[in-house]
Amino acid sequence: MILMKDIIREGTPTLRATAKKVTFPASQEEQNLGLEMMEFLENSQDEKIAEKYHLRAGVGLAAPQVNVSKRMAAVLVPDNQGNIVFKEILYNPRILRESVKRAALNEGEGCLSVDRDVAGLVVRTDRITLEFFDADGTRHEVKLRDYPAIVVQHEIDHLNGTLFYDHIDSKSPFKIPENTVIIE
Numbered sequence: 001m002i003l004m005k006d007i008i009r010e011g012t013p014t015l016r017a018t019a020k021k022v023t024f025p026a027s028q029e030e031q032n033l034g035l036e037m038m039e040f041l042e043n044s045q046d047e048k049i050a051e052k053y054h055l056r057a058g059v060g061l062a063a064p065q066v067n068v069s070k071r072m073a074a075v076l077v078p079d080n081q082g083n084i085v086f087k088e089i090l091y092n093p094r095i096l097r098e099s100v101k102r103a104a105l106n107e108g109e110g111c112l113s114v115d116r117d118v119a120g121l122v123v124r125t126d127r128i129t130l131e132f133f134d135a136d137g138t139r140h141e142v143k144l145r146d147y148p149a150i151v152v153q154h155e156i157d158h159l160n161g162t163l164f165y166d167h168i169d170s171k172s173p174f175k176i177p178e179n180t181v182i183i184e
């Protein structure tokens with residue numbers, strides 16, 4: 001199982017590299033990694049398991065974060081009632097369309113690879129059309145908005161070596177640009 005010791009932190013080169021596309025069908029190793037990343041998210045969201053293994057909770061994890069520079073990520077997004085609203089292992093995810101409307105988490109963003117609080121709004125696109133492939137190479141296209149859309153954008157950033165605080169306006173980190181919805 002993936003533990004916090006397996007997650008690389010700032011300063012490790014892979015975190016700033018551009019990850020390579022996966023070819024299909026994904027190898028057994030790539031399929032296992034996808035499942036292990038999803039298992040990590042499930043474990044991290046389970047109070048007892050997270051406490052037992054000292055896991056930080058997350059709703060997304062990208063392969064570069066476990067030092068594998070491949071374009072794959074797991075996302076497991078619950079709503080405030082704990083019902084899963086988006087659960088996927090994404091291979092070669094790509095944003096096809098972006099709304100004009102922007103969105104940001106009211107509390108800012110955290111990252112399992114960043115061991116510090118970096119305050120400030122991370123302004124992203126509110127609604128996206130996402131293309132991704134599954135392990136068999138089957139193409140999927142889904143529309144996402146608000147929290148799930150933010151999580152997917154955060155994880156795709158990891159595939160391009162971008163970290164959430166790269167988006168924070170250091171001069172006025174809490175300025176809310178127009179046409180931006182704040183997500184509680």
Ligand SMILES: CNC(=O)c1cccc(C)c1Nc1nc(N2CCN(c3ccccc3Cl)CC2)nc(N2CSC[C@H]2C(=O)NC)n1
Pocket residue numbers: 044045046057058059060078105107108109110111112117118119150151154
């Ligand atoms: C600096 N302020 C903050 O971090 C921050 C502070 C407050 C609120 C939010 C909303 C913040 N922001 C933020 N909170 C999260 N979690 C909330 C708690 N949750 C969780 C926790 C326990 C059980 C189950 C679950 Cl589900 C896990 C996920 N996750 C992300 N991100 C940014 S997009 C990728 C995603 C990620 O997985 N990061 C590790 N941001």
Ligand code: NI
Pocket residue numbers: 110111112113154158
């Ligand atoms: Ni992250």
